[in-house]
Amino acid sequence: MSIDSLGEWRRTHYSNMVGPALDGEKVTVFGWVEDVRDLGGITFITLRDREGLLQITVLRKKVSEKILEKISRIGRQFAIGVKGTVRSHREAPKGVEVIPEDIKILATAAHPLPLDPTGRVPADIDVRLDARVLDLRRPECRAIFKIRHETVTEIRRFFIENGFIEVHTPKIIAAAAEGGAALFPVDYFEQKAFLAQSPELYKEQLTTVFEKVFEIGTYFRAEESHTRRHLNEFISVDIEEAFATVDDVMNVQEELTRSIVSHVAKTCQNELEILGLSLKTPSQRFKRYTYSEIVEELRKRNVEVEWGEDIPTPAYRELGELHKQEYYFIVDWPSRVRPFYIKPREDKPELCYAFDFMYEWIEITSGGSRVDSKEVFVNRLKEQNLDPKSFDFYLKIFDYGMPPHAGFGMGLERMLMALVGKENIREVILFPRDRFRLTP
């Protein structure tokens, strides 16, 4: 089939800019054909661009042979351009249509398509992810990723406004921050290296220079388990702050969450409507439960968690039932279930200054006060059966004036699951990487 060239054509308007007020004006629009309906004397083309839909109305008796020929060839999901005149018309969707004077077919699509990008025919998540770029054209997906975009925009604004400096730490590293288990190895010339699973020890070092840093970065975890909340590649939003404690960074997390929710509620009204959501900025201060209180709460529901153990997934599910639509913190964790860089309490070293930030059953963030003494750090490594030698590069920092400091790592996708109410993390990342998926 012959394809037109773009030539000198350039877009004058996105679909959402074409309204009845433009009646009589000439426009050039581009997009994909969502639908073509031929009603004899009249053909309707529904055009979709990134902002929405627009009706193109072809009165067959009034247009040239050239346009009729184009229309006879147009199929769903073809990319086309239309030059025409805007007509305000009460019966058209949004009260407006474009009467074409010229049409270009810029790309075709092969039918049958693997899924229906209008979303009218529901498809299984694996089918959707296999044809992700078509799936992303569905209004629901576009809404989720517009919300993701606004979330990241707001996160960056929030940190910059609060005096944090944006940094970029290495993603190819020699030693693990979280122990060796979940690292992807990389061949690094003559050496063995790994993909970073967090910026932990780098952002901590940087507090000795910039005091307040943040990073929005990609991290890799070779977790074997195939769950609805784990990816093997995800985005973490990290902060680290000098001369601060766990309580200070929990307050940052709380303020950040409020800012994100209110920014999304303000800038994504259409998207929230498409998703059937109404977001309210939480008015109350987020509750801080101790780990012991949570264990007790679970016990009352006949879910046994032995004190000192991590909280297993079924118990998290139960917490989700108990904390519906609630953001909350879990504090005062047993030291042995938290990473070696978390500071134990001076008065009760079996507890530590760590927190998790939760929404219903989902852990969104982990953070805490960090170890700021070399001696304690070495002991913590030994307790967790890690070899202090492989942390030489970091141990040096304690001799260079290590300030008391605290920070957190927030999973961007986990935050989005909470915002858009999705139970499967794959819904909120463009191209998920999981135990079984490396393409597309």
Ligand code: ATP
């Ligand atoms: P989980 O217990 O849920 O496996 P974690 O405690 O191992 O998470 P942390 O090391 O605390 O994870 O990482 C900080 C944050 O990064 C987590 O709270 C979570 O939001 C996010 N995160 C960690 N691992 C993953 C993953 N595999 N996929 C998506 N997000 C992740």
Ligand code: MG
């Ligand atoms: Mg955690």
